Amino acid sequence: xxxxxxxxxxxxxxxxxxxxxxxxxxxxxxxxxxxxxxxxxxxxxxxxxxxxxxxxxxxxxxxxxxxxxxxxxxxxxxxxxxxxxxxxxxxxxxxxxxxxxxxxxxxxxxxxxxxxxxxxxxxxxxxxxxxxxxxxxxxxxxxxxxxxxxxxxxxxxxxxxxxxxxxxxxxxxxxxxxxxxxxxxxxxxxxxxxxxxxxxxxxxxxxxxxxxxxxxxxxxxxxxxxxxxxxxxxxxxxxxxxxxxxxxxxxxxxxxxxxxxxxxxxxxxxxxxxxxxxxxxxxxxxxxxxxxxxxxxxxxxxxxxxxxxxxxxxxxxxxxxxxxxxxxxxxxxxxxxxxxxxxxxxxxxxxxxxxxxxxxxxxxxxxxxxxxxxxxxxxxxxxxxxxxxxxxxxxxxxxxxxxxxx
Amino acid sequence: xxxxxxxxxxxxxxxxxxxxxxxxxxxxxxxxxxxxxxxxxxxxxxxxxxxxxxxxxxxxxxxxxxxxxxxxxxxxxxxxxxxxxxxxxxxxxxxxxxxxxxxxxxxxxxxxxxxxxxxxxxxxxxxxxxxxxxxxxxxxxxxxxxxxxxxxxxxxxxxxxxxxxxxxxxxxxxxxxxxxxxxxxxxxxxxxxxxxxxxxxxxxxxxxxxxxxxxxxxxxxxxxxxxxxxxxxxxxxxxxxxxxxxxxxxxxxxxxxxxxxxxxxxxxxxxxxxxxxxxxxxxxxxxxxxxxxxxxxxxxxxxxxxxxxxxxxxxxxxxxxxxxxxxxxxxxxxxxxxxxxxxxxxxxxxxxxxxxxxxxxxxxxxxxxxxxxxxxxxxxxxxxxxxxxxxxxxxxxxxxxxxxxxxx
Numbered sequence: 001x002x003x004x005x006x007x008x009x010x011x012x013x014x015x016x017x018x019x020x021x022x023x024x025x026x027x028x029x030x031x032x033x034x035x036x037x038x039x040x041x042x043x044x045x046x047x048x049x050x051x052x053x054x055x056x057x058x059x060x061x062x063x064x065x066x067x068x069x070x071x072x073x074x075x076x077x078x079x080x081x082x083x084x085x086x087x088x089x090x091x092x093x094x095x096x097x098x099x100x101x102x103x104x105x106x107x108x109x110x111x112x113x114x115x116x117x118x119x120x121x122x123x124x125x126x127x128x129x130x131x132x133x134x135x136x137x138x139x140x141x142x143x144x145x146x147x148x149x150x151x152x153x154x155x156x157x158x159x160x161x162x163x164x165x166x167x168x169x170x171x172x173x174x175x176x177x178x179x180x181x182x183x184x185x186x187x188x189x190x191x192x193x194x195x196x197x198x199x200x201x202x203x204x205x206x207x208x209x210x211x212x213x214x215x216x217x218x219x220x221x222x223x224x225x226x227x228x229x230x231x232x233x234x235x236x237x238x239x240x241x242x243x244x245x246x247x248x249x250x251x252x253x254x255x256x257x258x259x260x261x262x263x264x265x266x267x268x269x270x271x272x273x274x275x276x277x278x279x280x281x282x283x284x285x286x287x288x289x290x291x292x293x294x295x296x297x298x299x300x301x302x303x304x305x306x307x308x309x310x311x312x313x314x315x316x317x318x319x320x321x322x323x324x325x326x327x328x329x330x331x332x333x334x335x336x337x338x339x340x341x342x343x344x345x346x347x348x349x350x351x352x353x354x355x356x357x358x359x360x361x362x363x364x365x366x367x368x369x370x371x372x373x374x375x376x377x378x379x380x381x382x383x384x385x386x387x388x389x390x391x392x393x394x395x396x397x398x399x400x401x402x403x404x405x406x
Numbered sequence: 407x408x409x410x411x412x413x414x415x416x417x418x419x420x421x422x423x424x425x426x427x428x429x430x431x432x433x434x435x436x437x438x439x440x441x442x443x444x445x446x447x448x449x450x451x452x453x454x455x456x457x458x459x460x461x462x463x464x465x466x467x468x469x470x471x472x473x474x475x476x477x478x479x480x481x482x483x484x485x486x487x488x489x490x491x492x493x494x495x496x497x498x499x500x501x502x503x504x505x506x507x508x509x510x511x512x513x514x515x516x517x518x519x520x521x522x523x524x525x526x527x528x529x530x531x532x533x534x535x536x537x538x539x540x541x542x543x544x545x546x547x548x549x550x551x552x553x554x555x556x557x558x559x560x561x562x563x564x565x566x567x568x569x570x571x572x573x574x575x576x577x578x579x580x581x582x583x584x585x586x587x588x589x590x591x592x593x594x595x596x597x598x599x600x601x602x603x604x605x606x607x608x609x610x611x612x613x614x615x616x617x618x619x620x621x622x623x624x625x626x627x628x629x630x631x632x633x634x635x636x637x638x639x640x641x642x643x644x645x646x647x648x649x650x651x652x653x654x655x656x657x658x659x660x661x662x663x664x665x666x667x668x669x670x671x672x673x674x675x676x677x678x679x680x681x682x683x684x685x686x687x688x689x690x691x692x693x694x695x696x697x698x699x700x701x702x703x704x705x706x707x708x709x710x711x712x713x714x715x716x717x718x719x720x721x722x723x724x725x726x727x728x729x730x731x732x733x734x735x736x737x738x739x740x741x742x743x744x745x746x747x748x749x750x751x752x753x754x755x756x757x758x759x760x761x762x763x764x765x766x767x768x769x770x771x772x773x774x775x776x777x778x779x780x781x782x783x784x785x786x787x788x789x790x791x792x793x794x795x796x797x798x799x800x801x802x803x804x805x806x807x808x809x810x811x812x813x814x
Contacts, residue, residue, distance in 0.1 A: 021428045024749050054671070062681055066672035070738040073745030092745055121684035128639040129687050129707050134540050233637040236533075236540050268477040277462075277469070279526040282533035302537055334477040341480030345431050345497050349752045 003367045004194040008202055011182025011210040015361045016194040017353060025096045025190035026350040028088030029103055030358040032185075033178035035082045035158075036151040036292075037215055042170050044158015046178075047080040048123050049171055053087065053106050054078075055115040060105060062115060072098050075351070082143075082152050083215075083292050084362065090351040093191045097200060104204035107179060116168040127157050134231075134238040135300060138402045142240035142298065145227055146398035150220040152294060180211035187358035190350025217293030219247065222398050230405035237305045237403035241315070244392045245288055245295035248363040252391075253290050254376045255384035256297070259394075260288035261335040262327050262385075263318065264299055268334065270321070271299070274314045280307050292363060297394055305403050319395035326386040339377055343370060408751070410761060410771045411601045417616045418589030421608055422761050422771060424596040426754060432597035433497040433754040435762045436510060439590035442561035443489040444620045445581060451531055451565015452578050457485045457492050459519060459527040459578065465512030469523060472509065479506055482755075487563035489555075489696050490622075490766065497755050500598035504607055511611035514586055524575035532571070535564045542642045542806040543688075543707060545634075550644030551694065553632055554701055554802040556625040589616035594762030597754035624698065627802075631813040634806045641713035641807030645704040645720070647798045651695055652767045658743075658780045659792035660693065664702055665739035666789075667691045667727060672738060674723045679706065685716045697767045702798075710809040717803075717811045724798040731793075736786045743781045747774060 002018045034046050055062045069076050069089070076089035076099070087107070089099045130136045140155055147153025158166075188197055221244045246252040264271045264286020275281040281303035289296050303311050346352035347370050360368045388394075411423045445452050462469040476483065479502040486493045494513070498506055538545045552560040593608060649664075650656045668675035668691025679689045686708035694703050708716045750756040751774055764771045805811055 023752050024745075063672070063677060066670070066677065066681070067734070067738065070670045070672040070742060071734075073738075073741035073743075075745065075749060090749060092748060118684045122680060122687055125640075125684075125708060125712075126687040128709050129543075131639040132542055132642075132707075234540050236537050238540070265477075267483065268473045273470070276530070277526065279529035279533070282530055282537055302533075304533065304536070330474075334474065337478055337480035338482075339480075341431070341482060341498055344499055345433075345482060345755070348429050348431060348754065349749070351749075 003369065005367065006198045008181065008205065010205060010208050011180070012201070012205055012208065013185045013361060014198055014201060015185060015357055015367065016188045016192070016197060017357055018192060018194055019190055019350065022190040022350050024090055024350050025093050025188060025192040026088065026090040026354040027096065027100055027103070027186070027188045028086055028354050028358050029107060030185045030187060030362045031085040031179060032083070032183050032215065032362055034080055034084050035154040035156045037083070037178060038154060038174070040154065041162070042166055042174065043154050043162045044123070045166060045171055045174050046085055047156050047158065048119070048163065048166065049175060050078050050080045050085050051119050051123065052111055052115065052171065053109050055112065055119065056110055057105050057108060058110045065106065068102050074099050080156055082154070082156060086358065088354060096192050100197065100200055101204060104201060108208070111168055111172055111175065113168050116171070120163055123157070123163050124160055127160060127163070130157060134234060134402050135302070138238040138240040138400055139298065139300065141227070141229070141402070142242050142398060142400035145225050145400055146222045146242040146296065147220060148223040150218070151216070152220065152291060177211050177213050180213055181205060181208040182210035183213050185358055185361045187354055187361065189353040189357055215292065219294045220244065222396070224396050224398055226399035228400070229402045231402060232405055234402065234404050237303050237308050237401055239301040239303070239311070239399065239401040241299040241397040241399050243297050243394045243397040245297045246290065246388065246392070247293050247295050248290040249293070250295070252384065252388050255380045255388045256288050256290070256295070257339065258332060258335045258377070258380050259327070259385050259388050260286045260297060261338055262331050263322065265335070265338065270318045271315070274318055275301065275311060280311055280314065308401070308403070316395070322389050323395050326389060327382055329382060332380065332382055332385065336377055336380070340374060343373060408774055410773060413605045415609055415612065417614065419612050420592045420765060421605055422592065422594040422765055423599055423601045423604060424757050424761055425599055425601065426597050426757065429597050429754055430500060431497055431754050432500040432503045432595060432599050433495065433758040434503065434507070434593060434595045435493055435495040435758045436514065437491040437493050437592040437762050437766060438514060438586055439490060439619060440492045440581065440585035441488045441490040442563055443558040443622050444585060448569055449573060449577065449581065450561050451535065451570040452573060452581050453487045453492055454531040454534065454563055454565055455527045455570070455573060455578055456582055457487060458530055459524060460513050460517040460582070462523040462527065463518030463520060464509070465516045467512070468518070475509055481506055489559050489561070493759070495755070495759060503595070503599065507607060507611060514591070515588070515612070515614055517582065519579050519582065521575045524578065528570060528573055531565060532567070535567060535570065538564055542636050542638055542640070543705070546642040546644035546804055546806045547703070547705065549632065549634065549806070550646050550703065550802060550804045553630060553804055554627065554646035555696070555699065556627040558622065559624060559696055559698065585620065587617040587619065588612045588614045590619045592762050592765055594758050594765070596757035596761065629800045629802050631803045633810040634804070635808070636806045637808055639709065640707045641710050641805055641809055641811070643704070643706045643708070643713065643717055643811070644804045646694070646701040646802045647724070647800055649693060649700045649702045651698070651700045656792045656796070658784050659789045661743055662736060662739045662784045662789045663727065663793060664691055664693045665742055666731065666735050667723060668704065669739070670742055672735070674727065675704070675720060678723055679716055679719050683715070683719065685712045685719065689716070689720070710807060713805070713807065713809055714811050721801070728793045728797045731786050731790050733786050736784065736789060740781055740784050744778060747777055747781070
C-alpha cells in the first residue's frame with residue numbers, strides 16, 4: 001500500500017492509499033461540519049443539508065442523481081454526526097471517475113426551494129422513526145444532558161420545530177461557510193491512481209473558494225446529571241451512561257479504546273460477566289467515541305424495569321472496581337487481541353480503510369498507517385489505562401434512562 | 407479465478423474452502439442442523455437458548471475459561487438462527503483458526519450444558535423476546551416472515567413466550583443431543599488457509615459417527631393481513647410476496663426485479679414513495695429465501711396519517727412493474743448485482759457464509775464467475791417475460807403501529 005497526499009490551491013486536501021491488489025475502490029468527502037457547528041436556531045441543518053445534496057445541482061435533477069449513482073453500481077451513502085458529514089461510495093475501479101465526478105458536482109448543490117419543502121417531510125419522518133428506536137433515543141437524550149451548554153450536546157436530527165421553521169436561505173448561508181474546500185478532505189482507498197484522481201478533482205473543484213471557517217473546540221467533563229423518561233409504549237428499561245474520555249488528538253486514545261473493550265465489549269467484558277452472563281440485562285456494552293478536542297465513553301444497557309436498581313448497583317461495582325484496582329495484564333492482552341483482529345479484518349476492504357484514512361486526516365492532519373496503529377495498541381500498558389481511569393473519572397457519569405411509565 | 411475446495415468426511419460432514427489472496431484473516435461458518443423449523447412443537451425459542459447455552463462451558467473448560475480462550479484468539483464471533491440451522495461463525499487472524507476450530511468442536515460436540523447455566527440462557531432469550539416490543543421495525547420483519555411462510559418455516563428465532571417459559575434443561579439438552587450431528591454440519595472457510603491441513607485437523611476434531619437427519623413437514627400458506635397495535639410514532643409496514651428459490655431458472659430475473667422495485671435509490675419504490683411524495687424515510691424491497699421457498703420483502707415506516715397512501719403506492723408499484731421496464735433500469739440492476747458480488751468477494755466473512763449457504767441450498771457452490779455470467783445474461787425482455795408470467799398478486803401484510811391500513 002502506498003500513501004499519497006496533495007493539497008490543492010483552494011485548500012482541499014486529497015489523501016489516498018493505493019492498493020493495486022484490491023478489487024474495488026472507495027472514495028469519500030469528509031466535511032468537517034455537524035450538529036456542534038450549528039446555531040441552535042437551525043439545529044438539524046447539517047443533517048438536512050446532507051439530504052439536500054442528493055436533490056441535485058442546477059444541471060442534475062434528484063431523479064438523475066439517483067440514476068447516476070446506480071449506473072455505476074456504487075454502494076454509496078452519507079452520514080452526519082455531531083462533527084462530521086461524510087459522503088462516500090465503494091465502487092468497481094472502472095467506475096471511480098464517474099463517482100468522483102458525481103460527488104464533486106453534488107457538493108455544489110442547487111438547494112431548490114421546492115425540494116427543500118418536500119425533504120422537510122422526509123426529515124420529520126426520520127425523526128419519528130428514531131423516536132421509535134429507544135436505543136437511539138436514549139443515547140441522543142444522554143448526549144444532550146451530558147454536554148449541557150457545550151455544542152456537542154446538540155441533536156443531529158434537530159427537532160420538528162427547528163426543521164419546520166428553518167428556511168432555505170439559512171441553509172444556503174450555512175452551506176457557504178461550512179462546505180468550503182479548506183474545511184473538507186477527500187479520501188480514496190483501494191485500486192486507483194492517485195495522480196489521475198488529483199487531476200480530475202482539481203479540474204472539477206477549481207471554482208470552489210475557501211472560507212477559512214473554524215470550529216471552537218474545548219474539552220468538556222460532562223454535567224454528571226441524571227434523568228429518567230417514562231413512556232407508555234415501552235416495556236424495557238433503556239439506560240445510557242456517559243462520561244468524559246480522551247479526544248481524537250490525545251495519545252491516550254489507544255488506552256481509552258482498550259478500556260472500553262475491557263469494560264463493555266459485547267462478550268467477555270466486565271459488564272458482560274456482571275450483567276449479561278447472569279441474565280440481569282440482555283444487553284450491556286461500552287463504547288469510546290473520540291471527538292474533536294473532547295471525547296466520551298458511553299454505555300448502553302437494556303434490562304427489565306424491575307432489575308433497574310440491581311443493575312445500577314452492579315454497574316457501580318464495575319466502575320468502582322476499575323477506579324480502585326485498574327485492569328489486569330491478562331484482560332488487557334485479550335482486549336488487544338480483539339482489537340488487532342478487528343483492525344486486520346476491517347482493513348482488508350477498501351471501504352474499511354477509507355473511514356480511518358479520512359478521519360485521521362480530518363482530526364490529525366496526518367496519515368496513520370495500519371502498522372503504526374497496531375504498534376500503538378500493542379504498546380498500551382495497564383498503567384496507561386490507569387491514567388485514563390483516574391484522569392477522566394469514568395464513574396462520574398451522566399445517566400439517562402427511558403422505560404415504562406411508573 | 408477463485409477456487410472452491412470441497413471435502414466430505416466419512417461421517418458426512420462437509421468442509422468447503424475458498425482460499426483468498428492478499429488477506430491475513432480467515433473466517434469460518436458452521437451450519438448446524440438445529441434451526442427453528444426442526445425444533446419439536448412447543449419449543450419455539452429453544453434455538454436461541456441453545457446458541458447461548460453451548461458457550462457456557464465446553465470440553466474441559468468452564469464458561470469463563472472458554473470465553474477467555476475465544477477472546478484470547480481475537481475471534482469475532484457471531485451466531486445466527488435460521489429455519490434449518492444454527493450458524494456459528496467467526497473471523498480471526500488466519501494462524502488462529504486451528505485452535506478456534508478445536509474450541510468449536512468442544513462447543514458443538516461436548517458442550518457442558520450445565521443445569522445451573524440453563525436458567526440464565528432461558529432468561530436472556532425471554533428478555534430478548536420482550537425487547538422486540540420496543541423495536542417495532544425489527545419485530546415487523548419477524549412477524550411478516552412468520553405469517554408469510556407456512557409453519558414451521560416462518561417460526562421466529564426469538565421464540566414464543568409460552569414455549570420459552572415451558573422449556574426445561576432436559577428438553578433442550580435432548581434437542582441438542584438429537585440435532586448436533588456432524589453428518590449435517592457444513593463447515594465453510596474463506597481467507598488465508600491451507601485446505602489439506604484444515605481437513606486433517608477437522609477430521610480429528612469432528613470424527614463422531616453419523617446419525618439420521620430430521621425431515622421437516624411443511625404446512626400450507628395463505629395470504630393475510632395482520633395488525634399489531636403499538637402506540638409508537640410510526641406505522642411499520644412489512645410485506646412479503648412469493649418468489650422463486652435459488653437454483654430456479656428465474657432466480658436472476660427475480661433478483662433484477664427486486665432491484666428495480668426497491669434495491670436502491672433509483673428504484674421505483676424509493677422514487678415514488680419517498681422522492682416524489684415524501685411519504686416516508688425508509689422504504690425498500692429485498693429478497694429473503696430459505697432452501698425450500700422464498701419471498702420478496704418490503705419494509706416501509708411512516709407516520710400514521712401517511713400509512714395508507716404509502717401502502718397503496720407500494721402495491722401500485724408491484725402492479726405497474728409488469729406493464730413494462732426500460733433498458734436503463736435493467737442495466738442499473740445488473741451493475742448493482744455485479745458490484746455487490748465483487749465487493750462481497752473481498753470479505754472473508756461474506757465469502758465463508760456465502761459458500762456454506764450455496765452448498766446447503768444447491769448441493770454445490772456457484773463460482774463467482776458463473777454468477778457474474780448469469781447476471782450478464784439478464785435481459786429486459788427476459789425480466790419482463792418473467793414478470794408477466796408471475797404477476798405479484800399475493801401479499802402477506804403485517805403492520806405495527808397506532809393505526810391499521812385498509813388491506814384491499
